[in-house]
Amino acid sequence: MSFDIISMILLWFGLYYIVSLSLNMEFGYAGIPNFGKALSVLVGAIAVGGILDRLLMLYFKINGDFITGSTYATSAINTIIASHPIVGIGILILAIILASILGLIVGAIFILPSAKLKEDYLGITLLAISEAVFLICTYNLNIIGGYYGISTPDILAFVSGEYRGWVFAGIVLIIAFLVFLFFERLLNTPFGRVLRAMRENENTVRAFGRNIMMLRIKTMAIGSAIGAIAGVLYSLYTVNIIANAFTRVDWTFFPFLMVLLGGKGNNKGVALGVLCYVVIKVLLDIYKYNIKYALNIPFEPVWLSYMLFGVLMLLILYYKPSGLIPEKPILTPPMKKKIAEIKQ
Amino acid sequence: MVIRMIKIKNLNAGYGKLQILFDINAKVEKGKITTVVGPNGSGKSTFLKTLFGLTKIYSGEIIFNNKNIAHVPPHQKARMKIAYLPQTNNVFADLTVEENLKIAGYVLDKDKVKERIEIALNIFPELKNILKRKAGTLSGGQRQFLAMGMALVRDAEVLMLDEPTAQLSPKLAEVIFGKIVEMRDEFGLTILLVEQNAKRALEISDNGYMFVSGKVAFEGTAEELLNHEKFKEYSLGITAL
């Protein structure tokens, strides 16, 4: 039991770290108030449920309605994966590629209204777009099965049940680490610095001849592609997709909580923020009924967790607005040299 | 006998961490016009804002009627009979002229407001025909009349005016200066004036201060200032601006 807790924590840490890293680039670095973060994760689910499942149905020549058809298609592919692990890995890579492309496109379109909007209007618009797509996906059963749900391929069909959680957590952590390396490289280039400059003062960046809109589009395209990867991993882990799972609270609010708790603009700080949140979340998930009966709470613990996390967010905003590990000044090689000179 | 209305002691102030005013010592005499002149960015507008409590005061005292009011919030200063007229946005554009005058008397009781509006309209008869118009639709001169009328309604003892003639034609500026003198002579108002149009402003003033880089460069009666060698140099510099 206790071992499972650790694998759960690792898995959720990886998933949320991927989402939070992308949000940190958008919000922490570029200053875009992306209150529609959940959309990118949903895009990942669409890539798996809406595209990959349909491709599988075509491949296995399964007709009939989408929801039952995808059940047959996934069980067919699962039998193949069970004997050919390489197919499972192939499916994962295919899904990630599909999701990244879709994420790039959706992210680039998603941010277009910002051409004319300032922070608050932009944040509201992004939230509203994300929420509207969420509603459509929930109530229209033909996209990703809606509230009814559809099954997705089990890419680890060849691994026995007791180890599946661990192996999956390992895959997610490896991908999260790659994403971390990607962002560290990306944000330590002139691109990363210009994003921070844009957050502080758009006009200065304009004066240096950079196109603000192009910067925003790039940021959101990359951010959404990465967010979509998290959506893919989550959908493949749970082996099914229920559209209601991609809520604003879980995939927008909580990532904001983690980024702000850790320290926006600082990827290592964000890791700490994610870890804190995930440990609390997993423990609450697993022990919720123990807590309920021990404290004699007359309602579902999920409501209590909402109150707790809401209060935690307010406390962060009051007392630690720059997070546990605040953003550090950027030190480019010439600046490091200069500092060394001064020290001598 | 000279009665000091406001005395400023060792005042240091600014915006956030940006200090603008350095160790200012000054006094404003009752029933007189005191004018602060100085080049752009010398901190003269910030000085008025600071007296009214709209900036951050690091240290120093502002003594008004024997009380240190350095840390009294603006809305309470308004109740202490101190009126401040910002340079821009000094009327409520969405409100009618009449509503603007009424709101100016916010801290007074009803009958008093009526009485004060009468007085203001006597000094500024130009406002009588436009009472129902929205202030946003007025011309620059009308707007300035309204802003000064509002200051009169408030029954203040001290009136702080931030560049009341900015962006007005010379002819209109002359009218405004006339009204300022009228307010002093008719009601014995104490007036603290900040002006870009330094020479003309000092000509109607009793006392003057010259600010340079957030410090008092020199002070004296208006006449002394006008004849001061340094002032002549600066005023050439200012007119060149």
Add this chain to the structure above:
Amino acid sequence: MIIEGAIIYSNLLVLLALGLTLTYITTNVPNFAQGSYAIVGSYVALTLLKLFGICPYLSLPVLFIVGAIVGLLTYLSLKPLIKRNASVEMLMIATLAIDLILLGVIGAYSEVLSQIVGSTQAKFVFANLDFSIFGFRGILFVSTLVVILLLFGLYLLLYKTKFGIALRASMENPSLAQTMGIDVEKTRLFSWILSGALAGVAGGLLPFMQEIVPATGDLIIISIFAASIVGGLRHISGALIGGYIIGISESLITYYLAMAFGAGFLVYGKVVSLIIMIATLLIAPYGITGVDWKKVRKRLFSQ
């Protein structure tokens, strides 16, 4: 009948959008918790009905007060951030946090109430309690009456009282209002209290119109923002105009879409309001009341 529904819905949106606009003007905070304010009201009305048998229409004054308290508490918890000049993004995140807290409280309360009453109260409607006159639903008259009363009251307050003129003055230019001796803090506090109170009343009426669950607030918040933005977040009258535009188009367009393409299209109401909102933002970022109509006329006639 569809028009009847559209008007009822619009009336409720006006109540909610008005509160949103009011607090945005006075404190510059886009309040994501506005929808949940209403649901707090809905559950209080449900409680009064189930425990004391009070008809929801009669409990509106209580809801007004409960809503006012929720609004007040929100403002008090935002105040440290406003004082620190926190950025608007941070304030928005704070209202999202408050919304989540409210959702937790409402959800928990709905289960507690279920235990007291002895049957599940997570989902409910009041439509079965409504009366009817000439074949029209009672809620049509009540919601219209509430909006008329509200507008009349607001008009009296804003144009005929000293406090109202001060309120308008501090909405337009808070620092100048301060120099006039107006305590701007008081007007901010007032706007949050009124905003909460209006939402509380809307919450008592909402269950006559649609099914309520604890998360309903998160759903209607999109329409509320759409209404406020389309009308213009800078003017109180914007909420009125925007409320009717969004309310009526959301109801009618969705209805005709459903007629044409089948009942599945009924769920797209929010998408309709979203599209109208985005279109407005792109054409006239400050909404209908923010458009300089004189300029538009000039441009039209000069061609």
